[in-house]
Amino acid sequence: MVPSVYELQSADLALLLAGEPRYRVEQVWHGLWSEGRDVGDITTVPKALRQRLAAEFPPALEVVNDVSSDLGATRKWVFRLHDGATIETVLMGYADRVTVCISSQAGCAMGCTFCATGQAGFSRQLSIGEVIEQVMFAARAAAPRRLSNVVFMGMGEPLANYPVTVGVVKRLHEYRGMSARHLTVSTVGVAPAIERLGAEGLPLTLAVSLHAANNETRNELVPLNRRYPLERLYEACEKWLATTSRRLSFEWALIDGVNDTDQAMHELANYAGDLRAHVNLIPLNPTPGYLVMGTRSERVHEFRNGLEELGINVTVRNTRGRSIDAACGQLASVTNGHKSNVALRSR
Numbered sequence: 428m429v430p431s432v433y434e435l436q437s438a439d440l441a442l443l444l445a446g447e448p449r450y451r452v453e454q455v456w457h458g459l460w461s462e463g464r465d466v467g468d469i470t471t472v473p474k475a476l477r478q479r480l481a482a483e484f485p486p487a488l489e490v491v492n493d494v495s496s497d498l499g500a501t502r503k504w505v506f507r508l509h510d511g512a513t514i515e516t517v518l519m520g521y522a523d524r525v526t527v528c529i530s531s532q533a534g535c536a537m538g539c540t541f542c543a544t545g546q547a548g549f550s551r552q553l554s555i556g557e558v559i560e561q562v563m564f565a566a567r568a569a570a571p572r573r574l575s576n577v578v579f580m581g582m583g584e585p586l587a588n589y590p591v592t593v594g595v596v597k598r599l600h601e602y603r604g605m606s607a608r609h610l611t612v613s614t615v616g617v618a619p620a621i622e623r624l625g626a627e628g629l630p631l632t633l634a635v636s637l638h639a640a641n642n643e644t645r646n647e648l649v650p651l652n653r654r655y656p657l658e659r660l661y662e663a664c665e666k667w668l669a670t671t672s673r674r675l676s677f678e679w680a681l682i683d684g685v686n687d688t689d690q691a692m693h694e695l696a697n698y699a700g701d702l703r704a705h706v707n708l709i710p711l712n713p714t715p716g717y718l719v720m721g722t723r724s725e726r727v728h729e730f731r732n733g734l735e736e737l738g739i740n741v742t743v744r745n746t747r748g749r750s751i752d753a754a755c756g757q758l759a760s761v762t763n764g765h766k767s768n769v770a771l772r773s774r
């Protein structure tokens with residue numbers, strides 16, 4: 428595989444730049460991490476060196492599609508990697524923050540029935556460099572605003588690519604200076620990996636994609652629940668809280684008639700309440716392989732109010748980028764070669 432320049436630690440860079448004045452390492456490092464520049468664009472170093480580095484480390488990501496919606500506030504890129512695999516990255520601008528939603532794998536092997544990425548299947552793991560380059564690409568596109576948040580909610584299951592996820596979080600924290608509150612890893616619930624992650628002492632926020640709080644329904648929506656049922660997941664969440672003292676979030680994609688009933692609300696309130704978790708409600712985004720509707724907006728609000736009355740901290744997340752298949756769960760339309768819900772407009 429062609430290495431990404433973001434695979435390098437500063438000692439690797441020092442070796443690579445042996446023979447150059449010492450301060451060059453610092454200049455290149457600063458250009459890459461603080462300024463988020465393409466290596467060929469670090470103008471503080473001489474042109475010949477820049478060109479040498481750019482030839483040795485071509486960008487990992489080639490843009491094959493670039494679409495925007497929400498009056499330009501949401502932007503999605505489809506990137507082709509060196510071996511032809513494709514991934515998607517979404518940039519979302521809000522009044523108070525700029526968030527990038529990154530992919531941790533090309534595809535996903537977890538097979539959640541309602542998720543377009545799950546329907547498309549797994550291609551391969553991403554490398555640390557391929558993940559970091561998504562962040563840096565988005566940071567450049569966000570300028571002059573500063574990219575403030577990174578969420579691992581694009582394609583793939585970050586805890587099924589554990590070393591890369593941990594490596595990316597560490598580097599974004601240490602080298603880019605991003606704070607724990609601004610880095611969110613979302614997982615479908617790989618219980619042992621949640622425990623292992625908790626023990627790393629990493630600066631991050633954990634979101635668990637729950638979607639159902641009884642095993643029968645969760646087995647249908649999230650096949651991994653057969654391996655790590657709700658009781659096992661609960662144990663992992665308790666350990667996470669005990670080791671990190673950091674709040675947990677639960678993601679809940681509201682699906683009409685499936686997990687938006689009063690019974691589902693009470694099950695969720697019991698499960699989340701005992702863990703003092705925050706609940707994020709996301710109306711389901713329609714995907715070609717799952718012919719069930721998202722919950723109507725009146726019911727979404729009833730469901731939210733009901734949870735609040737049961738003492739749960741709850742937010743309704745709006746679905747950015749739905750019209751360009753950029754919302755949660757829709758990231759697969761190009762990768763699997765299926766027709767997307769909408770025609771992708773090139774910019």
Ligand code: SAH
Nearest residue numbers: 542583584613614615636678711712755756
């Ligand atoms: N694999 C990880 C992270 C990527 S999925 C996980 O499952 O958590 C990011 C989020 O999108 C998850 O909460 C997932 O459940 C949600 N999602 C997937 N398909 C969706 C859909 N069709 N509508 C709404 N949310 C969806």
Ligand code: SF4
Nearest residue numbers: 535537539542545615
């Ligand atoms: Fe994978 Fe997450 Fe989609 Fe499930 S919801 S298939 S874990 S990306």
